Amino acid sequence: MTNPFATRFTRPGVLASRDAGGEPVDVDGMLRRFDGLGGAAVIVGPHGSGKSTLLAHLAAAIERRGGPVARHRVRGWRDVPPLWGTLWRTPPGGVLCVDSWECLRPPARVLVRLAARLRGCRLLVTAHQPVGVPVLARCRPSLPLLHALVAELLGRAEACGGAEAVERAAIGPADIAAAFRNHGGDLRESLYELYDRFEASGQGPGVGGPVLTGMTIVPAAGGKFTNTTPVFLPQAHQTAS
Amino acid sequence: MIGVPAGERGQGVPRVEMQFDLPHRQHEPRGELGVRYRIEGCEGETIRAVEHSVLWYTEGKGEEDLGVHFFQRIADRGLLPPTATSGAFSTPLPQSPLSYEGVIVKVRWCVRVRIFFEGGRDFVSEHVFTLGRIPPGRPPGPQPAAEVRR
Amino acid sequence: MRLPRFFAKKRGHRQTGSREWGVVGDGLFHGTLLAAGLFFGGLLVTGVAAPEWRINHEFRPARGTILAKGLARTTVADPPAAVITNWRPCLLVRYEAQGRLQEAWSQGSAVENTPDREVARRRLDAWALGAEIPCWYDPASPRTVVLRRGYNWWLWLLSLLLPGALVLIGGSGLVRGLRSWGKSEERLAASAGLGELLDPLAQPALAAPGFPAVPTWDDLVNSPGTILRHRLPIESPENWTLVGFGLFALLWNAVVVVLAVGAGLDLLGGRIDWWLFALLVPFLAVGIGGVVLFVRSLVLATAIGPTQLEISDHPLLPGGRYEVLLAQGGTGTFQSLELTLELEEQATFRQGTDTRTEHLVVRRHPVAGFRDVAAPPHSRFEARTVVEIPPDAMHSFTSAHNAVRWRLVVRGTAQKWPAFSRVFPVVVFPPAGEMAPACPAGVAAGERTVAEGSVP
Numbered sequence: 001m002t003n004p005f006a007t008r009f010t011r012p013g014v015l016a017s018r019d020a021g022g023e024p025v026d027v028d029g030m031l032r033r034f035d036g037l038g039g040a041a042v043i044v045g046p047h048g049s050g051k052s053t054l055l056a057h058l059a060a061a062i063e064r065r066g067g068p069v070a071r072h073r074v075r076g077w078r079d080v081p082p083l084w085g086t087l088w089r090t091p092p093g094g095v096l097c098v099d100s101w102e103c104l105r106p107p108a109r110v111l112v113r114l115a116a117r118l119r120g121c122r123l124l125v126t127a128h129q130p131v132g133v134p135v136l137a138r139c140r141p142s143l144p145l146l147h148a149l150v151a152e153l154l155g156r157a158e159a160c161g162g163a164e165a166v167e168r169a170a171i172g173p174a175d176i177a178a179a180f181r182n183h184g185g186d187l188r189e190s191l192y193e194l195y196d197r198f199e200a201s202g203q204g205p206g207v208g209g210p211v212l213t214g215m216t217i218v219p220a221a222g223g224k225f226t227n228t229t230p231v232f233l234p235q236a237h238q239t240a241s
Numbered sequence: 242m243i244g245v246p247a248g249e250r251g252q253g254v255p256r257v258e259m260q261f262d263l264p265h266r267q268h269e270p271r272g273e274l275g276v277r278y279r280i281e282g283c284e285g286e287t288i289r290a291v292e293h294s295v296l297w298y299t300e301g302k303g304e305e306d307l308g309v310h311f312f313q314r315i316a317d318r319g320l321l322p323p324t325a326t327s328g329a330f331s332t333p334l335p336q337s338p339l340s341y342e343g344v345i346v347k348v349r350w351c352v353r354v355r356i357f358f359e360g361g362r363d364f365v366s367e368h369v370f371t372l373g374r375i376p377p378g379r380p381p382g383p384q385p386a387a388e389v390r391r
Numbered sequence: 392m393r394l395p396r397f398f399a400k401k402r403g404h405r406q407t408g409s410r411e412w413g414v415v416g417d418g419l420f421h422g423t424l425l426a427a428g429l430f431f432g433g434l435l436v437t438g439v440a441a442p443e444w445r446i447n448h449e450f451r452p453a454r455g456t457i458l459a460k461g462l463a464r465t466t467v468a469d470p471p472a473a474v475i476t477n478w479r480p481c482l483l484v485r486y487e488a489q490g491r492l493q494e495a496w497s498q499g500s501a502v503e504n505t506p507d508r509e510v511a512r513r514r515l516d517a518w519a520l521g522a523e524i525p526c527w528y529d530p531a532s533p534r535t536v537v538l539r540r541g542y543n544w545w546l547w548l549l550s551l552l553l554p555g556a557l558v559l560i561g562g563s564g565l566v567r568g569l570r571s572w573g574k575s576e577e578r579l580a581a582s583a584g585l586g587e588l589l590d591p592l593a594q595p596a597l598a599a600p601g602f603p604a605v606p607t608w609d610d611l612v613n614s615p616g617t618i619l620r621h622r623l624p625i626e627s628p629e630n631w632t633l634v635g636f637g638l639f640a641l642l643w644n645a646v647v648v649v650l651a652v653g654a655g656l657d658l659l660g661g662r663i664d665w666w667l668f669a670l671l672v673p674f675l676a677v678g679i680g681g682v683v684l685f686v687r688s689l690v691l692a693t694a695i696g697p698t699q700l701e702i703s704d705h706p707l708l709p710g711g712r713y714e715v716l717l718a719q720g721g722t723g724t725f726q727s728l729e730l731t732l733e734l735e736e737q738a739t740f741r742q743g744t745d746t747r748t749e750h751l752v753v754r755r756h757p758v759a760g761f762r763d764v765a766a767p768p769h770s771r772f773e774a775r776t777v778v779e780i781p782p783d784a785m786h787s788f789t790s791a792h793n794a795v796r797w798r799l800v801v802r803g804t805a806q807k808w809p810a811f812s813r814v815f816p817v818v819v820f821p822p823a824g825e826m827a828p829a830c831p832a833g834v835a836a837g838e839r840t841v842a843e844g845s846v847p
Contacts, residue, residue, distance in 0.1 A: 003347075006300045007300075007301070007302060007304065007305065008305055089417055202377075297604070299792070302738040302749055303739050303792045304739060304740050304791070308604060308790070335603055336601065337602045338821075339786060343753060343785070343795065345736050345749055345751050346738050346794070346795055348788060375783060375785045378753035378754060378795075379753060
């Protein structure tokens with residue numbers, strides 16, 4: 001049984017980036033604001049609020065616009081040397097997107113910013129708090145946002161042949177609200193809980209329901225398959241006669 | 242088409258119709274996997290290469306891992322659309338890992354056909370099949386107690 | 392071969408960056424590291440390692456007579472204004488080299504240098520004028536003579552460490568970049584091989600040969616059992632907790648002792664450092680707490696005693712039946728002891744700053760249960776039972792971020808102590824696997840054999 005809440009379908013860049021009201025973010029408008037902010041900007045928000053997803057969409061939009069983009073995820077001080085390498089590979093005029101900027105110590109942040117400026121690159125980063133650079137966006141988790149994400153995931157699953165499983169799972173507003181409440185608004189953890197609820201609904205007779213048996217993965221970022229923002233289309237299949 | 246950005250619709254979306262030699266796509270370890278496929282929807286596009294792969298991947302609550310069992314790249318124009326719009330390949334299947342429908346970890350096998358176009362675009366078509374006959378895993382409910390000895 | 396275009400697409404005046412040129416940039420970066428490593432490594436080898444090797448392999452022995460003693464002075468500029476002077480004892484030696492008498496001052500290595508002139512002068516006292524000593528001369532330059540041979544291993548290590556690291560990082564990055572040039576995800580994954588050697592951090596645990604994604608079992612069978620063939624290793628957090636508490640208590644209380652000694656010395660000297668005392672109080676409290684936790688864990692571990700599990704064969708096959716020996720030590724009575732076979736799924740996901748690992752037991756098969764178990768004095772409780780692997784069991788699976796693991800779990804409740812559980816991992820092979828080793832004729836499967844003449 002394909003679980004629509006599997007990390008394959010919820011990782012950053014796969015789900016649409018949405019605002020607190022659940023509406024798709026105006027990515028182009030945000031990029032225009034980024035252009036006016038100078039050399040660096042930050043996307044701020046708590047855990048599981050969609051920062052990484054928004055960063056992935058902005059990076060894809062910059063690529064569609066024709067700008068060079070480099071991506072880097074920081075987990076700790078050990079990522080400083082590879083980050084330098086990524087910055088070095090970012091051509092002048094490009095944008096370096098860094099996820100989890102606050103994992104760097106302040107001296108490292110200052111050095112990277114300085115190096116980026118000298119190199120002529122711009123920085124677009126995510127952090128839990130403002131980190132001394134202009135704030136481009138604040139991600140705020142909300143129940144309508146979670147509803148919209150769930151609707152997108154379930155809609156995709158239904159379109160790809162999982163309508164029966166989706167109906168059996170019967171993930172409703174009460175389940176979504178409970179997940180949101182149980183995890184204090186952390187969207188990522190809420191989606192994990194909905195994953196568990198979907199799995200639990202598959203127990204009993206007929207367990208092991210339909211697996212998504214065929215699909216086309218279409219890049220939505222300008223036609224080149226970059227493993228981000230894929231769109232899944234149902235694929236008819238034939239068995240041997 | 243669902244979810245294709247408006248600006249992309251003019252380019253068309255290729256389709257890959259795939260046929261497996263065995264019914265229900267049920268295969269056994271060390272058996273032979275044979276597939277035939279047909280590429281459609283690429284009129285007006287120039288294909289520079291097609292890649293076939295047979296691989297397993299994980300799905301669930303963890304990061305996706307994958308292992309490629311079979312890989313083949315076709316770059317001969319004579320074997321590509323529009324000259325040839327269909328293809329076939331086969332490969333013996335390994336003994337592991339078997340397909341597994343767990344709860345937080347699932348192991349799936351699939352055939353992927355990746356089409357590369359002139360200009361840098363590429364598309365992937367994925368078709369899942371089953372290797373082995375492992376029943377789904379489910380969290381255990383109340384279990385009968387083991388024989389108790391004193 | 393066509394050079395890739397610098398820009399892959401062109402839309403009016405805007406252009407996209409080319410992935411190929413990104414790889415070129417990456418290659419230049421790693422190539423620079425590789426070149427620097429080779430250059431500095433070459434310098435160090437030719438300046439340090441090669442001369443030392445020649446002394447030990449090509450210099451010829453001779454008997455020398457000490458004619459005079461002296462100190463060689465080396466001056467090194469230490470920016471911005473200082474100058475460092477090093478002294479090395481040296482001897483004027485007369486010796487015969489290639490049929491001719493030579494007189495030359497001895498050469499030495501950098502380790503013989505000292506900035507203290509007096510120390511160097513005292514070293515000269517070890518030799519007496521007119522004494523005969525062994526020496527070695529360079530056949531290519533007979534006036535070059537040394538009085539000592541051997542290797543300075545730490546100098547070799549230093550010579551190779553930094554340049555070696557640069558060569559490794561630069562070389563692996565270069566190879567990785569070349570291999571990934573213009574390749575798709577599946578092609579890269581399919582061609583992993585040499586890359587695995589060069590990028591070990593990205594690889595999961597070793598797989599059993601011929602069985603992709605099935606973990607190896609070597610670590611589980613390298614300990615023979617006393618009665619059955621294999622003794623399974625334990626995978627228990629208790630031991631690590633005990634070690635952790637012990638290390639913490641040791642290190643923390645070492646700091647406390649240092650602070651206390653300092654405060655005590657001040658007190659004896661008639662001074663009271665209030666800041667030091669203020670710091671000492673919370674440190675002491677934490678130190679005492681650490682000791683208490685460690686002692687408690689230790690008492691718990693020793694009171695409950697070790698748990699051992701032996702099995703008649705390994706790895707396991709679906710549908711197979713295996714003898715298991717459960718042995719439990721410790722004092723007192725165990726209200727219950729239960730052995731279960733479990734299948735656990737493990738999934739790890741990294742997102743943002745979080746690394747999230749989730750475990751879930753999806754199958755649990757009771758194997759045996761015991762009540763009111765008391766180990767005989769100076770011995771242990773033992774019981775033999777049989778574990779059956781379900782015929783439809785999923786085999787053990789491991790990848791970089793996900794795993795499906797089988798394990799035997801012993802759970803117990805002891806009087807007056809908290810409940811405990813001990814985990815013994817096992818590997819289950821796919822049904823088509825034929826890994827069961829053959830048993831020698833006349834010996835029951837799973838029993839250990841005793842070689843003739845050995846003491847049982």
